[in-house]
Amino acid sequence: MAAHLPNVSTDDPAAIADLVIELLASAGRQGIAPKEIYEEVDSVFHLVRKAMQHRGGGLAG
Numbered sequence: 547m548a549a550h551l552p553n554v555s556t557d558d559p560a561a562i563a564d565l566v567i568e569l570l571a572s573a574g575r576q577g578i579a580p581k582e583i584y585e586e587v588d589s590v591f592h593l594v595r596k597a598m599q600h601r602g603g604g605l606a607g
Contacts, residue, residue, distance in 0.1 A: 556598060559591075565598075566590050 556562065569590060570580050587593050 557595070562591060562595050562598065565594050569594065 570583065573580070573583060583590060
């Protein structure tokens, strides 16, 4: 997922929220309903935030 994010790193909640909106809109254009996404992940916001923090891949320290 991190490979599809902008080449920036941020903990700014507003910037992450904007990315979530873009993600959901893009998924909608592909025919994926937000309900389907939220069935797979508890929080898209937290998923995007973690992806921004771990751009190199993996979750190792």
